[in-house]
Amino acid sequence: MESPEFCSDSQDGESAFSDVPFAPEPLVYAVMAAFREDPSPLKLNLGIGVYRTEEGKPFVLNVVRRVEQLLVNDLPAIKENRVTTVQCVAGCGSLRVGAEFLAKHYHQKSVYIPKPTYSNHPNFFSSVGLVVKTYRYYDLATHGLDFQGLLEDLSFAPPGSIVLLQACGHNPTGVDPTIQEWEQIRQFIRSKGLLPFFDSAYQGLVSGNLDADAQSVRLFVTDGGESLIAQSYSKNMALYGERVGALLIVCKTAEVAIEVESQLKLVIRPMYSNPPIHGASMVTAILKDREMYNEWTSDLKKMNDRLINIRQKLVNTLCDKGTPGDWSHIIRQVGMYSLSGLSQDQIAFITKEYHVYMSSDGRISMAGLSSRTVPHLVEAIHAAVTRVI
Ligand SMILES: Cc1ncc(COP(=O)(O)O)c(C=O)c1O
Incomplete structure (x- = not known):
């Protein structure tokens, strides 16, 4: 159509x-x-x-x-x-x-x-x-x-x-x-x-x-x-x-x-x-049901807005902290996921030192993040990219 x-x-x-x-x-x-x-x-x-x-x-x-x-x-x-x-x-x-x-x-x-x-x-x-x-x-x-x-x-x-x-x-x-x-x-x-x-x-x-x-x-x-x-x-x-x-x-x-x-x-x-x-x-x-359908689509929009918002917050906080690297791809990427670009060693470090768990390919599920937890993830990423080559 x-x-x-x-x-x-x-x-x-x-x-x-x-x-x-x-x-x-x-x-x-x-x-x-x-x-x-x-x-x-x-x-x-x-x-x-x-x-x-x-x-x-x-x-x-x-x-x-x-x-x-x-x-x-x-x-x-x-x-x-x-x-x-x-x-x-x-x-x-x-x-x-x-x-x-x-x-x-x-x-x-x-x-x-x-x-x-x-x-x-x-x-x-x-x-x-x-x-x-x-x-x-x-x-x-x-x-x-x-x-x-x-x-x-x-x-x-x-x-x-x-x-x-x-x-x-x-x-x-x-x-x-x-x-x-x-x-x-x-x-x-x-x-x-x-x-x-x-x-x-x-x-x-x-x-x-x-x-x-x-x-x-x-x-x-x-x-x-x-x-x-x-x-x-x-x-x-x-x-x-x-x-x-x-x-x-x-x-x-x-x-x-x-x-x-x-x-x-x-x-x-x-x-x-x-x-x-x-x-x-x-x-x-x-x-x-038209009414329920509308409610569903409006909830979907809210879910989506939150994901976009979290992406932006994550990148802004990384920039504010001066974390080395270009993180703008996180904003360009869409949906639930972002392939962060973090290495396997960096992810292992993040998990061990900061108790943040993600798949070994560096995929971040944006849905698991919130405004409250963004600063913790940024601390972890910052430490990883500055200390683990
Ligand atoms: C690309 C893709 N296809 C299919 C699935 C499976 O979906 P379902 O839970 O509906 O079986 C997933 C789940 O993560 C997925 O990421």
Whole structure:
């Protein structure tokens, strides 16, 4: 929807999933299927616990219809029934289900992941026999995106290779491509026939706005090509332990989407059969109620403002103290994380002497900091960079 002029090149041609065979429904659904097919006017389904009206019809709330319409109008892929969505066990479960589906039904077995990336990323793919390769992402010298390195490494990817992309708030670097860079990445990926697999774990926590943080994904969805998206609600709804997420596969046609969904059910059934319902029903309630949705987005904005504020405070305090080094990248980086540039020895020193814990790559989770604790961290960083070479 944003910047439609970016999305002019068409993605016609055959679906990457056109050979996915239709899977028959699992036996447990047989009763429901039999009911559906029974032509008798007397038929009565007492098997499922779903609310019905006196007329025996499902009850769809008017407000739900209105919100749904807004969403449908937003993206042609949804309107055309080309998106298959399965609820999964949070972001990790969505990535794992997507990986297994691809291992079973996709012709290309190479997956390119950013270097560095979320430490669990390689596991989702290697555990299902896919071959994990990396593409350059972070430029140590600028503490920013290594855009040329990214394109160069992907140019060596065999056609059809899967490319894992973090939709926003890149973990662990806090570095995201600009929208113009995203568009170039999109054109590159489409022109080489690569398959994008988005990991969206921080939507809303980069700009404080859900739509702005979805721009990267939308560029790819609106061009008509195929994509996978692992959506997590762990961070942006602070529902970590509830494990709420979904895998979306955007297909070229509605027919392919039906086949893909049938196979996703077969991936999920021996894994966990059905996803937990409690957290998901909370997410659903929030997404379907305009007032609650507004409250959520305004809370997201507040969470985001605090993260930005803390970044600024950390850098200001480092500057005020005269800590050697250029720390401005901490402000340029976005979302929950910042790759500080501290060495492993400096981090070990900080932990031992100042009791500050962070991952050994130097990643600082901004969410763990507060105005009260910034001075302590600055003391620790100052001591580390002046005493540990
Ligand atoms: C980039 C990224 N993807 C996925 C996840 C996993 O999310 P979830 O807790 O929803 O499984 C994380 C968690 O830290 C992450 O950083």
